[in-house]
Amino acid sequence: MIKVLLRLPSARIALGVLLVIAVITVFGPVLAPYDPLQGSDLTLAPPSAGHWLGTDYTGRDVLSRILAGAPLSIVSTCQVAGIALVLGTIPGILSVYLGSVFEWVSLRLVDTLVALPFLVFAVAMTALLGNGITQAMIAVGLLVAPLFYRVARAATLTVARSQYVEAALLAGASTGWIVRRHVWGKVLPPIAITLATTLGVGLVVISSLTFLGIGVQPPTPTWGGILASDLDYLPQKAYAPVFPAVIILVTVLAFNMLADAIRDAAGQSGRVLVGARTAKANRARRVTA
Amino acid sequence: MSEPRPILEIEGLDVAFGRGPARKEALSGATLSLLPGEAVGVIGESGAGKSTLARAVLGLAPVTAGSVRVVGRDVARLSRRERREFGRSGVAQYVFQDPLRSLDPDQTVQAAVAEPLEIRGELNRAEIAAAVRAQFAAVELDESLLDRFPAQLSGGQRQRVAVARALVTAPRLLLLDEPVSALDSANRVRILQLLERLRATTDITLLFISHDLGSIAGVTDRTIVLHDGRIVEDGPTARVITAPEHPYTRLLVGSAPTLTSGAADRAVRARLRAELAAAQRSLAEAAT
Numbered sequence: 301m302i303k304v305l306l307r308l309p310s311a312r313i314a315l316g317v318l319l320v321i322a323v324i325t326v327f328g329p330v331l332a333p334y335d336p337l338q339g340s341d342l343t344l345a346p347p348s349a350g351h352w353l354g355t356d357y358t359g360r361d362v363l364s365r366i367l368a369g370a371p372l373s374i375v376s377t378c379q380v381a382g383i384a385l386v387l388g389t390i391p392g393i394l395s396v397y398l399g400s401v402f403e404w405v406s407l408r409l410v411d412t413l414v415a416l417p418f419l420v421f422a423v424a425m426t427a428l429l430g431n432g433i434t435q436a437m438i439a440v441g442l443l444v445a446p447l448f449y450r451v452a453r454a455a456t457l458t459v460a461r462s463q464y465v466e467a468a469l470l471a472g473a474s475t476g477w478i479v480r481r482h483v484w485g486k487v488l489p490p491i492a493i494t495l496a497t498t499l500g501v502g503l504v505v506i507s508s509l510t511f512l513g514i515g516v517q518p519p520t521p522t523w524g525g526i527l528a529s530d531l532d533y534l535p536q537k538a539y540a541p542v543f544p545a546v547i548i549l550v551t552v553l554a555f556n557m558l559a560d561a562i563r564d565a566a567g568q569s570g571r572v573l574v575g576a577r578t579a580k581a582n583r584a585r586r587v588t589a
Numbered sequence: 590m591s592e593p594r595p596i597l598e599i600e601g602l603d604v605a606f607g608r609g610p611a612r613k614e615a616l617s618g619a620t621l622s623l624l625p626g627e628a629v630g631v632i633g634e635s636g637a638g639k640s641t642l643a644r645a646v647l648g649l650a651p652v653t654a655g656s657v658r659v660v661g662r663d664v665a666r667l668s669r670r671e672r673r674e675f676g677r678s679g680v681a682q683y684v685f686q687d688p689l690r691s692l693d694p695d696q697t698v699q700a701a702v703a704e705p706l707e708i709r710g711e712l713n714r715a716e717i718a719a720a721v722r723a724q725f726a727a728v729e730l731d732e733s734l735l736d737r738f739p740a741q742l743s744g745g746q747r748q749r750v751a752v753a754r755a756l757v758t759a760p761r762l763l764l765l766d767e768p769v770s771a772l773d774s775a776n777r778v779r780i781l782q783l784l785e786r787l788r789a790t791t792d793i794t795l796l797f798i799s800h801d802l803g804s805i806a807g808v809t810d811r812t813i814v815l816h817d818g819r820i821v822e823d824g825p826t827a828r829v830i831t832a833p834e835h836p837y838t839r840l841l842v843g844s845a846p847t848l849t850s851g852a853a854d855r856a857v858r859a860r861l862r863a864e865l866a867a868a869q870r871s872l873a874e875a876a877t
Contacts, residue, residue, distance in 0.1 A: 463691040464701075467754065470647055470683055471705035472676030481704070485695050571738065 304565040304574050311561035317554035321374060328370035334361035336368035336521045344537045353543045357533050360519075362526070362543055369521035374551075376437050376515075376522075377502035381495055383441025388448025389491055393483060395449075396456045397475045410446040418443055419512070426514055436515030440505050444498055451494045455487040489566040496559030500552035523548050594661070596762050596794040597623040597646060601655035604641050604818075615641040616818045619655070625761070628788055628795040630805035630826060632841065633815035639798045642815065643764045646796070647683055648672055659762060677709045679758025686767040688747035692739040698750045699735040705758050724753040728783060745776030752783065763787075764796045769804050781807045802845045806830055814838045836865040 305311045324331070334351075340359035347354045353362035395403045418440075425439035426432070459465060465482050473481070503524065510516045510525035518525065523544045530540040564573055604616040616638045623629055631639050644650040645657055645665065652665035659681050667675055682705075685691035692701050702721045706712055712720065725732060728749040739747055748768060755763060765784075769777040781804060787793055788808075799805050805812055805826060812829040814822040816837040822829060833839045840861040 462693075463685045463687070464693040464696075466649075467683070467685070467691055468704060468708065470649075470676050471679070471708045471758070472673045473704075473708045474673065477708060481696075482693055 304570045305561055307574060307577065308561045308565060310557050311565070314554045314557035314561060317550060318558065321370070321551050321554070324367060324370045325374040326371075328367040332361075332364035332367040334364040336360060336364045337519050344533060344540070346537075354537070354540070356526070356529065356540070357536075358519075362540075365521040365526055366523065366544060366547060369523050369526060372433065372516065372520065373503060373506055373523040376433055376506050377499050379434065379437040380441045380444060380502040380505065381498045383438060384444035384448050384498055385491070385495060387442060388445035388450075389452040389487075392449040392452030393456045393479060393487060395453050396460045397479070406449070410449050413443060413446050416443065419514075422509065422514055431515065431517075433515040436509050440502070440509075444501070447498065448491065448494055451490045452487055455490050456483050459483050459486050485566070489563045492562040492566075493559040496555040499555040503548050503552060593625055595622045595658075596625050596627075596660060597621070597796070598658040599642075599646070599655070600658075602642075602645060602652065602657060603654040604638070604645055604650045605653045606651065614818055615650070616645065619818075619820050621813060621820065621823070623762070623794050623796065625794055626788070626792040627811060628784075628797060628809040630809035630812040631796060631798045631815060632800065632802065632805055632812060634800065634841075637815040638818040639800075639815055640766055641818075643683065643766050643796060643798055646762075646764060647681060648675075679705060679709065679760055681762040681764065682755035682758060682760040684748075684751050684755050684763065684765045684768045687771050688744065688751045689739060691751050692747060692754075694739055697736050697738055698742065701739070701750060702754045702757055705754060709758065720757060721753075724757045727756065728753045729779070743776075744772055745779060748772060748776065748780055749783065752780070756787070760793065762794045762796065764798070766798045767800070768797075770799065770801065777804065784808050802830060802842065814841065836861065836868040840865050 329336075338360065340355065342351070342355050343357055343359045345351055345355040345359075351361050351363065353366070356362055356365065391406045395406045421443060422436055422439040425442075426435050429435035429438070459482055460478075462482075465478055468478055468482065506516070506522055506524045508524070510518070510520075510522050510528060516522055516525060518529075527541050527544040527548065530537070530544065533540060564570060599619055599621040602616055602619040603614065605612055605614050607613055619638075619642060621629075631642060633639050641650050645652055646659060648657075648664040648667055655665075656663050657665050659675075662675065664672075664675065664681075692698070696704075699718075699721055702724055703717050706717045706720060721735070722732060725735065730746060730749050730753065734742065734746065739750070742750065748771075752768070769780050772780065784795065784797075785808065788795065795808065797805060797808050809826050812822075812824065812826040813820055814829065814833075814835060814837065816835075822833065822835040822838045824834075829838060830842060833842050843861045
């Protein structure tokens with residue numbers, strides 16, 4: 301599937317953008333030209349040769365804050381998505397196979413998680429486990445997990461009742477075999493799409509939590525935090541939120557493009573797509589020859 | 590000389606779906622025995638219990654009473670582990686009605702045919718590939734199709750792939766659930782000829798389910814007629830078709846369309862229906 305994926309221009313663009321984001325995540329703090337926490341008298345300055353993206357309300361360099369905020373923003377987002385993915389997908393698939401007791405218990409647990417108020421739960425978790433970003437991300441991940449559970453369960457249910465799974469069961473296949481051979485390939489595309497959406501949502505969630513001082517305490521830079529603080533100074537510098545917003549937007553867009561590409565490249569649709577592209581390329585070659 | 594041991598023995602089989610007021614008897618008191626090499630047809634209208642009978646043989650239907658023995662093993666009372674072992678033995682195999690739905694769309698047909706052998710895990714990769722190629726040849730499929738996906742094959746080719754998958758474990762009992770009803774007449778004949786050849790070269794036992802008398806007549810030497818979950822007639826196919834005894838079988842045979850005469854006269858069918866209703870009434874009276 302990876303070969304098919306790389307034949308899609310959208311996948312190549314998305315992976316290129318995500319590679320740049322990954323580099324910023326790893327080397328961002330080193331690349332930052334100024335100390336992201338050190339203020340100056342030059343407040344709300346416009347972009348200049350000294351400060352490419354200008355300065356914020358306490359005179360801190362915006363570019364440095366965006367670069368230094370990358371690790372926390374991206375790593376936390378990945379934590380949320382990773383926790384939700386593992387806690388949601390695995391029980392979601394297994395709920396179809398592990399019998400009615402597991403199915404009933406996991407469904408009720410998921411219903412309970414859906415019913416919990418998001419912010420109250422996050423505050424309670426940080427009060428219980430300490431006010432840290434990881435604790436907050438565990439709380440958020442736990443609350444997003446039902447999304448993965450439902451998507452994985454719905455996709456698995458469709459496959460589990462199919463005749464080819466029945467044929468494999470009649471041949472003596474184990475549950476693990478069925479999941480590996482028949483279920484996983486069909487559950488992966490909707491999961492990938494949910495994952496990309498969650499990664500996007502994760503970035504926005506961090507900004508909400510920063511805004512409320514949960515998990516991340518100012519002046520620690522995060523992309524969402526920069527956006528939230530810039531919004532307070534719109535009369536003085538109307539375009540200030542554009543910079544953090546663009547980087548969040550581009551990252552979320554890249555995740556979504558990758559999810560779409562995975563959906564297109566997976567299974568039968570991927571084969572049809574590649575077949576059509578190969579035929580088109582062959583036609584073009586014939587015309588030029 | 591002693592009588593050969595039956596491959597399949599069904600005794601007083603009851604199958605019911607649902608509970609309480611929603612409970613529906615799908616099969617009641619079915620008794621049947623299939624000897625090695627026999628080809629038995631099961632005929633009846635939709636909802637008569639034909640597929641339930643086949644599923645019960647594979648241990649997939651909720652058996653409430655009676656027993657189903659395949660090569661001496663009671664498949665209705667197997668544990669999960671025993672059922673897996675029984676499946677891996679490949680003794681009984683099933684061919685579904687719709688080949689497109691019974692083959693994984695994301696799996697090449699080679700992988701689909703190889704799967705039962707891979708699950709069994711006795712052969713290495715090269716041996717499995719050789720077995721798959723041999724099976725492809727046996728069902729008259731070209732080797733160039735091995736890497737195709739089900740959607741890239743015709744309906745007839747797909748059903749032959751499904752038959753190849755069922756035969757790759759060399760089963761002793763093959764259950765075919767309406768295997769030709771989704772096919773055009775040319776492909777129908779090819780599948781029926783394939784089954785004929787299979788019977789001529791092996792001692793495989795066939796349970797052929799169909800609502801089409803023509804297909805049943807072409808493959809089987811004995812026919813069972815199911816009506817409302819009960820076996821109402823069991824006899825040689827030629828006799829069941831030419832001289833049916835039960836009123837329902839007479840209605841079934843009388844309703845079958847033929848090329849020359851079309852369906853039987855409306856008056857004849859009305860008489861047969863009246864005859865069947867009378868038989869059912871007397872049966873109900875006898876029961877009370």
